[in-house]
Amino acid sequence: MVSSKELLKELLTDEKLGYCQSCGSCSASCPMTRVIPEKYNPRTLLQKIHLDPDGMSEKEELWLCAWCYRCTERCPQGIQPTEIFLLTRNFAAEKGMIPANPRRIIKEIMNSGRSMPYGEFIDELREDYGLPPIGEVPAKVLEEQRKIVGEEFLEVVK
Ligand code: SF4
Ligand code: SF4
Numbered sequence: 001m002v003s004s005k006e007l008l009k010e011l012l013t014d015e016k017l018g019y020c021q022s023c024g025s026c027s028a029s030c031p032m033t034r035v036i037p038e039k040y041n042p043r044t045l046l047q048k049i050h051l052d053p054d055g056m057s058e059k060e061e062l063w064l065c066a067w068c069y070r071c072t073e074r075c076p077q078g079i080q081p082t083e084i085f086l087l088t089r090n091f092a093a094e095k096g097m098i099p100a101n102p103r104r105i106i107k108e109i110m111n112s113g114r115s116m117p118y119g120e121f122i123d124e125l126r127e128d129y130g131l132p133p134i135g136e137v138p139a140k141v142l143e144e145q146r147k148i149v150g151e152e153f154l155e156v157v158k
């Protein structure tokens with residue numbers, strides 16, 4: 001199986017990054033840069049990953065992308081920043097480098113099937129909007145989810 005790091009190397013070659021015009025469309029489109037410009041900028045993140053993928057796999061900055069794909073849609077050079085960030089995260093996760101917050105969310109998804117704990121207040125809130133209750137995720141579905149994720153990954157996020 002091809003590793004995330006190998007895929008990353010294919011996607012982020014010197015030649016490909018050489019096409020980056022440093023136009024800044026990715027950063028100008030990024031909702032995270034708008035909210036936390038001092039912490040997050042996809043254009044500079046791309047450069048940092050290119051220069052040091054191992055070092056960047058240890059940085060929390062890597063986990064701030066909100067996955068909206070605006071940068072990828074608007075990049076005039078087809079550089080696909082979102083895919084590059086996803087692969088770098090996969091690469092980090094393979095090494096067990098998952099910061100506390102995403103680790104907590106992954107654990108919650110594995111335990112309850114949702115990214116936040118289910119409580120009756122959620123159904124009450126839904127009722128206010130005329131929506132049906134969602135209830136708890138059935139055990140069979142959680143078991144299926146564990147199989148899809150695989151024991152190896154479950155060990156990593158333990
Ligand atoms: S939008 Fe594309 S070409 Fe422009 S700075 Fe970002 S990665 Fe480079
Ligand atoms: S996909 Fe990530 S980096 Fe790209 S614009 Fe959205 S939040 Fe920003």
